[in-house]
Amino acid sequence: MKKLSYIMAVLAGFLLLGSCGYDDALVREEIGKVEAELSEYEQKMADLESQLSSLTALVNSSFISYLGTDEAGNYVISYMDKGGEVKTVVVAVDSDVVTAPLIGAAEYEGVLCWRKTTDNGKTWEWILDAAGNKMPVGGQEPVVSIDAEGYWTVNGERVLGTDGKPVLANDVSNTLFKGVEYNEETGFVEFTLVDGSSFSVKMYEALNIEFDAPSIIAVPDPSAVTKVSYNVTGSQAADAVVDYFTAYNVSVEIDKYAKTVNVTLAEGAQEGNTVIMVSAGENVVLKPLFFTAGAAEIQKPIWDNRYGTGTEIHLPGDFTEFDIEVSHNISYEMSISEDCADWLKVAPSTKAEMITTKHSFVADYFESSLGADRKGKIIFRNDLYDVTVEIAVRQTPIVPSGPVVPGLSTGADLVAFAQAVNAGASTSRWQNEAGEVVLLNDIDLTGMTEWSPIGTGTAKGTPAYNLVNPFSGVFNGQGYAIKGIQWTYNVTDAASHLYGLFGAIKDATIKNLVLGAEGDQITIVGSNANVIAVGALVGHAESSTISGIINNVSVVLADKNAEVPGDNPDATLMMLGGVAGTFRAPMTVGSKDEPVKNFGTVKTGVITNTANGGTGMNVAGVVAFTVGVKDTEMILDYCYNYGEVSAPTGRGGGIIGTMGGATQETAVTVLSNSDNYGLIQDDIVGQFGGSKDMYNLKRMGGLVGGTVTNNVGLRIEYCTNYGNVFSQIGCRTGGFVGHNQAAVTGCVNKGIILANISYTDGAPQHGPGWACGYSGKHLVNSCAKGGRVGEWDTYKDNPSAAPEATMDNALIYKNSEYFDPSANF
Numbered sequence: 052m053k054k055l056s057y058i059m060a061v062l063a064g065f066l067l068l069g070s071c072g073y074d075d076a077l078v079r080e081e082i083g084k085v086e087a088e089l090s091e092y093e094q095k096m097a098d099l100e101s102q103l104s105s106l107t108a109l110v111n112s113s114f115i116s117y118l119g120t121d122e123a124g125n126y127v128i129s130y131m132d133k134g135g136e137v138k139t140v141v142v143a144v145d146s147d148v149v150t151a152p153l154i155g156a157a158e159y160e161g162v163l164c165w166r167k168t169t170d171n172g173k174t175w176e177w178i179l180d181a182a183g184n185k186m187p188v189g190g191q192e193p194v195v196s197i198d199a200e201g202y203w204t205v206n207g208e209r210v211l212g213t214d215g216k217p218v219l220a221n222d223v224s225n226t227l228f229k230g231v232e233y234n235e236e237t238g239f240v241e242f243t244l245v246d247g248s249s250f251s252v253k254m255y256e257a258l259n260i261e262f263d264a265p266s267i268i269a270v271p272d273p274s275a276v277t278k279v280s281y282n283v284t285g286s287q288a289a290d291a292v293v294d295y296f297t298a299y300n301v302s303v304e305i306d307k308y309a310k311t312v313n314v315t316l317a318e319g320a321q322e323g324n325t326v327i328m329v330s331a332g333e334n335v336v337l338k339p340l341f342f343t344a345g346a347a348e349i350q351k352p353i354w355d356n357r358y359g360t361g362t363e364i365h366l367p368g369d370f371t372e373f374d375i376e377v378s379h380n381i382s383y384e385m386s387i388s389e390d391c392a393d394w395l396k397v398a399p400s401t402k403a404e405m406i407t408t409k410h411s412f413v414a415d416y417f418e419s420s421l422g423a424d425r426k427g428k429i430i431f432r433n434d435l436y437d438v439t440v441e442i443a444v445r446q447t448p449i450v451p452s453g454p455v456v457p458g459l460s461t462g463a464d465l466v467a468f469a470q471a472v473n474a475g476a477s478t479s480r481w482q483n484e485a486g487e488v489v490l491l492n493d494i495d496l497t498g499m500t501e502w503s504p505i506g507t508g509t510a511k512g513t514p515a516y517n518l519v520n521p522f523s524g525v526f527n528g529q530g531y532a533i534k535g536i537q538w539t540y541n542v543t544d545a546a547s548h549l550y551g552l553f554g555a556i557k558d559a560t561i562k563n564l565v566l567g568a569e570g571d572q573i574t575i576v577g578s579n580a581n582v583i584a585v586g587a588l589v590g591h592a593e594s595s596t597i598s599g600i601i602n603n604v605s606v607v608l609a610d611k612n613a614e615v616p617g618d619n620p621d622a623t624l625m626m627l628g629g630v631a632g633t634f635r636a637p638m639t640v641g642s643k644d645e646p647v648k649n650f651g652t653v654k655t656g657v658i659t660n661t662a663n664g665g666t667g668m669n670v671a672g673v674v675a676f677t678v679g680v681k682d683t684e685m686i687l688d689y690c691y692n693y694g695e696v697s698a699p700t701g702r703g704g705g706i707i708g709t710m711g712g713a714t715q716e717t718a719v720t721v722l723s724n725s726d727n728y729g730l731i732q733d734d735i736v737g738q739f740g741g742s743k744d745m746y747n748l749k750r751m752g753g754l755v756g757g758t759v760t761n762n763v764g765l766r767i768e769y770c771t772n773y774g775n776v777f778s779q780i781g782c783r784t785g786g787f788v789g790h791n792q793a794a795v796t797g798c799v800n801k802g803i804i805l806a807n808i809s810y811t812d813g814a815p816q817h818g819p820g821w822a823c824g825y826s827g828k829h830l831v832n833s834c835a836k837g838g839r840v841g842e843w844d845t846y847k848d849n850p851s852a853a854p855e856a857t858m859d860n861a862l863i864y865k866n867s868e869y870f871d872p873s874a875n876f
Contacts, residue, residue: 157175159177159185162185162187163187164177164178164185164186164187165177165178165185165186165187166178178206179206180206181206257285257286257287257331257334258283258284258285258286258287258288258291258329258330258331258334258335258336259283259284259285259329259336260281260282260283260284260293260327260329260336260338261281261282261284262279262280262281262312262327262338262340263279263280263281263282264279264280264340265434265435265436265437266341266434266435266436266437267341267342267343267347267435267436268340268341268342268343269342269343269345269346269347269381269436270316270342270343270344270345271345271346273316273318273320273344273345274315274316274318275315276313276314276315277313277314277315277316277342278306278309278311278312278313278314279311279312279313279314279340280309280310280311281293281310281311281312281327282310283329285331285334287331287332287334288331290331290332291329291330291331292329292330292331293305293307293327293328293329294327294328295312295325295326295327295328296325296326296327296328296337297325297326298323298324298325298326299323299324299325300316300317300320300322300323300324301314301315301316301317301320301323301324301325301342302314302315302317303325305327312325312327312340314340314342316342316344320344321343321344322341322342322343322344323341323342324339324340324341324342325339325340326338326339326340327339327340345380346380347380347381347433347436347438348378348379348380348381348438349377349379349381349383349431349432349433349438349439349440350377350378350379350440351440351442352375352376352377352429352431352440352442353375353376353377354373354374354375354376355373355374358371358373362442362443363442363443363444363445364429364442364443364444364445365445365446365447366414366444366445366446366447367446367447367449368416368417368418368446368447368448368449369416369449370413370414370415370416371413371414371446372398372411372412372413373411373412373414374409374410374411374412375409375410375412375429375442376407376408376409376410377407377408377410377431377440378407379408379431381433381435381436381438382433383431383432383433383438384431384432384433384434385397385410385429385430385431386429386430386432387427387428387429387430388427388428388429388430390426390427390428391425391426391427391428391444392427394414394415394417394425394446395412395413395414395415395427395429395444396412396413397410397411397412398411398412398413410429412429414444414446416449417446417447417448417449418448418449418450419448419449419450419462419463420450420461420462420463421448421461421462421463421466421496421498421499422448422450422461422462422463422464422465422466422467423448423462423463423466423498423499423501424445424446424447424448425445425446425448426443426444426445426446427443427444428441428442428443428444429441429442429444448463450463456491457480457481457482457483457489458481458483458488458489458490458491459481459488459489459490459491459494460490460491460492460494461494462494462495462496462499464481464494465494465496465533466499468481468488468505469502469503469504469505470503472505472506472520472522473503473505473506473507473519473520474520475520478524482524483527485525486524486525487524487525487526487527488524488525488526488527489527489528489529490527490528490529490531490533490564491529491531492531493531493532493533493534494531494532494533494534495534495535496533496534496535496536497534497535497537498535499535500537500538500539501538502536502538502552504547504549504550504551504552504553504554504555504590505522505552505553505554506518506519506520506521506522506549506553506554506555506556506557507519507520507521507546507547507549507554507555508521508547508548508549508554508555508590508591509546509547509548509581510548510581510582510583512582513582513624513665513666514582514584514591514624514626514633514676514678515635515678516548516549516555516582516584516591518555518557518591519547519555521554521555521556521557521559522553522555522556522557522559523556523557523558523559524559524560525559525560525561525562526559526560526561526562526564527560527562527563527564528561528562528563528564528565528599529563530563530564530565530599531564531565532564532565532566532567532568533552533564533565533566533567534565534566534567534568534571534603535568535571536552536566536567536571536572536573536587536604537571537572538572538573538574539573539574539575539576540573540574540575540576540577540585541576541577542575542576542577542578542579542583542617543577543578543579544579545577545579548579548581548582548583548584548590549583549584549585549589549590549591549632550573550575550583550584550585550586550590550632551573551585551586551587551588551589551590551631551632552566552587552588552589553588553589553590553592554589554590554591555589555590555591555592556589556591556592556593556595557592557593557594557595558594558595559592559595559596560595560596560597560598561588561589561595561596561597561598561600562596562597562598562599562600562645563598563599563645564588564599564600564601565601565603566587566588566600566601566602566603566604567587567602567603567604567651568603569603571603571604571605571651572604572605572606572607572651573585573587573604573605573606573607574607574608574609574617575606575607575608575609575617575627576609576615576616576617577616577617577618578611578616578617578618578619578620578659579620579623580620580623581623582623582624582625582626583619583625583626583632584625584626584631584632584633584675584676585606585626585627585628585632586606586627586628586629586630586631586632586674586675587602587604587605587606587628587629587630587651588600588602588630588631589630589631589632590631590632590633591631591632591633591635592631592633592634592635592638593634593635593636593637593638594635594636594637594638595638595639596638596639596640597630597631597638597639597640597641597647598639598640598641598642598645598646598647599645599646599647600630600647600648601648601650602629602630602648602649602650602651603650603651604629604651605651605652605653605654605694606627606628606629606651606652606653607652607653607654607655608625608627608654608655608656608658608698609656610655610656610657610736611656611657611658611659612656612657613656617655617656618658618659619655619658619659619660619668620659620660621659621660621661621662622660622662622666623660623666624665624666624667624669624676625660625668625669626669626670626675626676626708627653627655627668627669627670627671627675627698628653628670628671628672628673628674628675628676628708629649629650629651629653629671629672629673629692629694629696630647630649630672630673630674631673631674631675632674632675632676633674633675633676633677633678634674634676634677634678634685635677635678635680635712636677636678636679636680636683636684636685636712636718636719636720637680637683637684637685638677638685638686638687639685639686639688640673640674640685640686640687640688640690641687641688641689641690641725642688642689643688643689643724645689646689646690646691647673647687647689647690647691648690648691648692648693649672649673649691649692649693649694649729650693650694651694652694652695652696653670653671653672653694653695653696653697654670654695654696654697654698654735655668655670655697655698655699655736656736657699657736657738658698658699658700658738660700660701661700661748662700662701662748663700663701663702663747663748663749663750663757663782664702664709664750664757665709665711665759667700667701667702668698668700668701668702669701669702669703669708669709669756670696670697670698670701670702670703670704670708670756671692671696671703671704671705671706671707671708671756672692672693672694672696672704672705672706672727672729673687673690673692673706673707673725674687674706674707674708675707675708675709676707676708676709676711677707677709677710677711677712677720678711678712679710679711679712679713679718679719679720679762679764679765680712680713680718681713681715681717681718682715682717682718683717683718683719684719684720684721685719685720685721686721686723687706687707687720687721687722687723687725688721688723688724688725689724689725690706690722690725691725691726691727691728692705692706692726692727692728692729692774693728693729694729695729695730695731695732696729696730696731696732697731697732697733697735697736698733698749699733699734699735699736699738699739699748699749699780700733700748700749701748701749701750701756702749702750702751702756702757702789702790703731703732703733703749703750703751703752703756703789704727704731704751704752704753704754704755704756704757704788704789705727705728705729705731705752705753705754705772705774706722706725706727706754706755706770707722707754707755707756708755708756708757709755709756709757709758709759710722710755710757710758710759710762710765710793711758711759711762712759712762713762713764714759714760714762714763714764715764716763716764717764718762718764719764719765719766720762720764720765720766721765721766721767721768722754722755722766722767722768722770723766723767723768723769723770724768724769724770725754725770726770726771726772726773727753727754727770727771727772727773727774727802728773728774729774730774730775730776730777731751731752731753731774731775731776731777732751732776732777732778732779733749733751733777733778733779733780733782734749734778734779734780735779737779739779739780741779741780741843741844742780743780743781743807743809743843743844744781744809745780745781745782746778746780746781746782746783746806746807746809746816746817746818747782747817748780748782749778749780749782749783749789750782750783750789750790750824751776751778751782751783751784751785751789751824752772752776752784752785752786752787752788752789752791752823752824753772753774753776753785753786753787753800753802753804754767754770754772754786754787754788754798755767755787755788755789755791755793756788756789756790757788757789757790757791758788758790758791758792758793759792760792762792762793763794765792765793765794766793766794766796767787767788767793767794767795767796767798768795768796768797768798769796769797769798770787770798770799771798771799771800771801772786772787772798772799772800772801772802772838773801773802774802775802775803775804775805775850776802776803776804776805776819777803777805777806777843777847777850778805778806778807778818778819778843779843780807781806781807781808781809781817781818781843782806782817782824783806783817783818783823783824783825783863783864784804784805784806784818784819784820784824784863785804785819785820785821785822785823785824785826785862786800786802786804786820786821786822786823786837786838787800787822787823787831787834788822788823788824788826789823789824789825790823790824790825791823791825791826791827791830791831792826792827792830793830794830794832795822795823795826795830795831795832795834796832796833796834797833797834798822798831798834798835799834799835799837800821800822800834800835800836800837800838800856801837801838802838803838803839803840803841803846803850803851803853804819804820804821804838804839804840804841805819805840805841805842805843805846805847805850805853806818806819806824806842806843806863807842807843807844808842808863814865815863815864816863816864817863817864818842818863819840819841819842819860819863820840820860820861820862820863820866821836821837821838821839821840821856821860821861822834822836822861822862822870823861823862824862824863824864825862825863825864826862826864826869826870827869828868828869829869829870829871829874830869831861831862831870831871831874831875832871832874832875833874833875833876834875834876835875835876836856836857836858836861836875836876837856838855838856839851839853839854839855839856840853840854840855840856840857840860841853841854858870858872858875861875
């Protein structure tokens with residue numbers, strides 16, 4: 052800008068006014084103001100050029116090693132450039148709206164390029180170089196200036212406003228950066244420009260040292276060596292030297308190989324400290340360690356044993372005052388956990404003594420028709436010594452009086468019924484005149500996050516259980532629903548291995564019950580080397596009848612990589628069923644007038660187990676595993692699945708995961724008049740990345756996942772598969788059965804069956820069939836072809852385009868030898 056010419060022009064104007072008697076002192080004053088304003092403009096332009104250079108430098112930097120602020124509130128940033136040199140820039144930020152042309156940056160074809168706006172970001176225009184090309188950030192910066200007539204220019208060209216006219220420089224707000232923030236989760240410094248665009252640079256602390264120890268370290272044996280592990284971090288950690296800087300009442304040795312600070316208190320000393328120094332180049336970090344002689348203790352609290360003993364305070368529902376005494380040799384802070392802070396208060400008369408401190412509390416009156424206890428914790432903590440003691444507190448509600456009519460009408464009734472069964476006590480108070488335990492209305496368990504299954508058992512085989520107080524009566528839901536089910540079970544080190552509304556039933560009948568509502572779910576977390584069985588209705592049932600059941604509860608095993616993980620250990624049978632985990636003959640399940648229906652999802656996440664048979668993960672819409680027994684019958688009749696079923700390995704079916712048990716002809720298991728409408732899949736979580744080389748990890752069918760070998764007592768009759776069966780890993784997949792040794796008669800497939808095909812010596816071995824992936828010779832008879840059959844990779848995006856079923860693709864394995872077209876239609 053030509054400052055002198057501008058001043059001369061202003062001066063000439065004032066001289067003209069002066070010829071009319073104007074005061075020249077006023078003229079000189081105005082000239083001074085103009086000079087000051089022009090100096091401010093020039094400084095602003097210099098600042099903007101500095102900001103543009105800073106942005107270029109930061110985009111080109113390797114990483115940031117320091118982020119701080121100066122006295123003016125600007126950000127001071129140290130970064131390492133591509134040549135390895137550490138440099139520092141100062142970045143100002145401004146969140147105000149400005150009217151000056153804003154310079155920003157945005158991606159164009161993957162490259163961050165300069166752009167400008169004159170309407171505060173409503174419209175943008177790319178900044179071009181002399182050749183008319185877009186200018187990338189990290190290259191040459193655009194030159195922003197004001198010409199001799201006071202208009203904004205970029206690269207020497209006047210900036211035009213939305214009206215097409217040059218923009219007058221009457222606003223010199225020129226801050227390029229709107230915000231600078233360090234994201235602790237990602238480890239990046241995030242820069243936001245005034246145009247809203249942003250970029251990130253990795254933050255590496257130049258040098259730091261961390262100790263695996265509390266702020267004050269208690270030394271129970273002062274004569275012994277206390278070892279404190281350390282870790283040096285930062286971009287200069289590899290070149291760092293660790294030593295002690297000062298030592299008071301302690302002797303210090305640094306073991307650089309074990310990365311420990313070894314400290315011994317001086318004889319007779321009650322406390323001591325040392326300052327540890329880590330240095331690299333010009334960077335030096337000093338951090339102290341403090342030590343005290345003797346153990347740091349907050350002993351277990353004691354209270355009136357009327358309110359329980361052990362690890363939990365158990366309060367009645369009435370308004371209750373109680374005291375806790377705590378012995379300690381260090382100070383602590385007492386707090387109440389958030390989950391009980393609204394009903395448990397510190398009483399105003401808390402008493403304190405020299406060594407033992409008494410805390411007084413009051414618990415509010417608690418009434419609930421659910422009957423579920425409410426829980427929380429009282430915590431005693433000293434942060435400096437990192438000592439924490441917790442005591443659980445639980446309050447049992449006062450339950451409103453129940454109905455005169457015998458039966459279950461509230462959540463509290465259901466809890467009491469479960470407790471009676473599990474204790475081996477009488478259930479007569481909930482039985483009607485026919486001796487049936489009955490529901491009197493819908494029961495909503497919303498808010499009851501913990502449920503102890505009715506009847507328990509521990510695994511003793513694959514699958515077999517030692518049952519403890521299984522339910523053995525008649526449970527008649529009378530068409531009512533138990534809903535609001537949101538239960539999570541941690542199976543790690545669990546005392547029982549059976550989960551559901553009922554854990555175990557034997558010689559029982561369960562009928563006419565709606566279980567759950569949309570969104571209800573049972574979630575399994577943890578891992579157990581024993582055989583776990585889970586069903587929304589029952590974990591394990593034997594010698595029983597189940598009929599008239601509608602299940603809406605999903606059964607889910609959490610992913611082993613989840614924040615709260617679940618897993619199925621390798622070669623360990625685990626059973627997840629929509630209705631039941633496992634049935635052991637004799638069993639009668641469903642009938643024409645009282646069918647059994649599942650609408651819940653049954654699925655797992657990523658799991659460890661890769662077995663595909665009786666020691667694998669078994670999932671199904673109705674029951675995961677059936678166990679036939681010699682000289683008995685198990686009949687599943689009129690069972691329907693509408694829920695999605697998936698697990699990356701093992702066996703999966705719409706109705707049954709595995710038909711198993713004894714192999715004698717008299718061990719009869721029949722699935723009849725049953726239909727699947729649900730989508731059946733394997734690796735939807737992508738554990739194996741869609742690799743068809745993993746075909747041998749799974750067996751999957753629309754009706755049944757797989758059967759035991761050489762069991763002539765197995766029959767599948769007059770069933771229809773309407774659901775699609777998709778294998779992402781190319782396993783043996785069928786509309787009826789994945790791996791079949793049962794007699795299949797009068798069944799129809801109408802679903803789409805997709806799986807990649809693998810070959811051996813040119814012959815297909817694994818993949819899809821509208822009847823079965825594999826079947827024993829001539830076991831499929833009087834069945835109707837239907838649906839479509841194709842490869843997953845080819846038709847996964849448009850399954851309905853797969854080829855129609857033919858007599859040539861009933862089975863994937865030895866179709867021409869094991870399937871008789873003349874016996875089917």
